[in-house]
Amino acid sequence: MRFNLKVPFAEKDAAKQLGARWDAASKLWYVEDKADMAPFAKWSPTPRDGSAPPMALARAPAKAKTADSSEGIVIIGSKYVELPRVCACLPWDVCDKCRATALSV
Numbered sequence: 001m002r003f004n005l006k007v008p009f010a011e012k013d014a015a016k017q018l019g020a021r022w023d024a025a026s027k028l029w030y031v032e033d034k035a036d037m038a039p040f041a042k043w044s045p046t047p048r049d050g051s052a053p054p055m056a057l058a059r060a061p062a063k064a065k066t067a068d069s070s071e072g073i074v075i076i077g078s079k080y081v082e083l084p085r086v087c088a089c090l091p092w093d094v095c096d097k098c099r100a101t102a103l104s105v
Helices: 009-018 038-043 054-059
Strands: 002-005 021-023 028-032
Touching: 002 038, 009 021, 009 038
Parallel strands: none
Antiparallel strands: 002 028, 021 028
């Protein structure tokens, strides 16, 4: 089984001597099929690192969904003023009709 590690650059040589390998695609150190994981304990990632193995993330307790979730809510600043559309062109295209309301670059 593969176990990802969070190894600082300064300690990469020590991890390599113990048998850790570098995954260039994921840009992290890992060990596979080791019976004794004690030497690698100090580089064990926390589940919130993003470098933890998927099994460790699966064992973490799931958050309950709440009714007041912030997903899908658009927050607009207090000084925001929505300008009416004067033409049917795309927002990034500036035609003669909408040139007066277009932001200058």
